[in-house]
Amino acid sequence: MLYDKLPIVFLSTLASEKKDSTNSQIASYLLDHLEEIKDIGIRDMAKECHVAMSSISRFCKEIGLHDFNELRELLVSTNMNFEQNSLSSSCDERLKAYSSKVKESIEMVENSIDIKQIGLLCKEIKHYEKVAAFGLLKAGTVAFNLQTDLLMLGKQIYSNISYKQQLQYILSATKDDLIIIFSYTGCYFDYPDLRALKNKLNAPQIWLISSKQETYPKFIDHVITFDSLQDQNSHPYQLQFIAGLIGQEYARIV
Structure with missing residues (x-):
């Protein structure tokens, strides 16, 4: 994590x-x-x-x-850890190094993501009346950005920054709900509370957007994966890029 x-x-x-x-x-x-x-x-x-x-x-x-x-x-x-991208004494070099890292991470998404899956997700978003998007910390802002883009396109979805409120929504969801989870490491459901409660899910349709992993929980219906560096610096940009891409593709079908 x-x-x-x-x-x-x-x-x-x-x-x-x-x-x-x-x-x-x-x-x-x-x-x-x-x-x-x-x-x-x-x-x-x-x-x-x-x-x-x-x-x-x-x-x-x-x-x-x-x-x-x-x-x-x-x-x-708890261990608070911050990954510093560059230790150069030159501010110009630090700027270039950080910019290069962000660009590299977005190119990794471009070269590894399945755009057809994005299209399928957009069709599901259009089909379902009840749609929610969640993420934790930086991934939570990605969910809010998607919520904003879809609202501009006439589709209202639910999101919440509160960890507890996300838990409550997921556990009360039914087969009539579509839930989109943004999770850079793919471990959203590995946190103890969610891991203990996942057997209580009432079969909502769950799409997980995650960097590539070996396995995912069986109750997840679809996984959209991408290559990543697994670092703090680039991960919000990768997820934001994908959320923006969902908005762009959704605009084509409405």
Whole structure:
């Protein structure tokens, strides 16, 4: 995985909650003090966040965690990692190196993606009345971009940045739903909550857009794959390119 679960649930909380809400306050404080609060109990955490212990317990439930123990495990195990593309002392060289990486990643998609599958997906989008697009972190912005493009073309679809809301939607979906998942590593359903709940799915039509992997969950109906470098720097551009391509191809059939 490119990212651990903690930034997924915390950043989705900050993006979906009001700035002054209790959950936002807790998430913001914990992200700012990851090292200091890794080994403290719920009482001390509540004191540090200036909230009641019940607020910490409620926070865990509302962001999609089972309990405080899971929160502590995430705080202890999470590794924040940023991949720096170039260490050159020249700003011009750093610009060129980053630009080259992005261009290379998009060319990899161009040379490896099956455009016919994109066309089939667009027909499905047109056919289904209930369509949703999801992704985690940067892939979530890709889903929103697709939502915007399709709205401009007269097709309204659902999306949500909240990790918990995505879970709830997927689990309540039926065979009448089309769900598009953007997942650079293909591991969207490998996160513990989704892995444990996937047997409860009510057979929605699921399309996964992912870099090439050896295997995918059996309940996924279609996978659109592409070659990738499996790095932080290029992956949002590859997914954004594909989302834009879906919009372009969808425009041809409406």
